[in-house]
């Protein structure tokens with residue numbers, strides 16, 4: 001979800017996985033298709049307001065460095081369980097702000113509030129694993145692995 005020019009999508013497809021990459025940007029999808037020799041299916045879609053169910057069902061849905069750009073994060077996250085196979089997982093990777101007083105504006109613009117995000121994910125998934133890694137004194141990378 002929000003695959004950009006498809007770097008992660010290609011990495012996964014090289015491991016013989018069937019991958020679909022979705023992004024709102026025509027330019028990103030065009031560049032992704034040009035670089036692809038792995039058979040990734042690319043779709044131009046707005047993940048905020050188009051029906052994601054038409055993409056089918058997936059064992060894993062990745063969303064890396066995208067959630068901060070969405071206006072209605074709650075709606076998007078609530079739609080993900082419907083896209084997963086019974087043992088599927090949602091992997092959400094995003095920068096989060098740890099210390100708003102000392103936060104760099106550029107990183108903050110692509111970061112989210114960790115507590116709010118976790119509350120939203122908890123409301124939609126049964127099992128959640130959380131991994132945090134320091135990115136700067138005021139920010140961390142947060143990875144949530146969520147199963148319905």
Ligand SMILES: C[S@@+](CC[C@H](N)C(=O)[O-])C[C@H]1O[C@@H](n2cnc3c(N)ncnc32)[C@H](O)[C@@H]1O
Pocket residue numbers: 001002003004005007008022023024025028045046047048063064065066069070
């Ligand atoms: C910072 S890039 C991350 C790209 C990729 N996930 C990565 O980690 O390299 C954010 C991507 O989210 C996409 N995006 C933002 N809002 C979106 C939306 N509503 N629907 C689909 N894609 C969106 C942008 O077009 C952009 O390619």
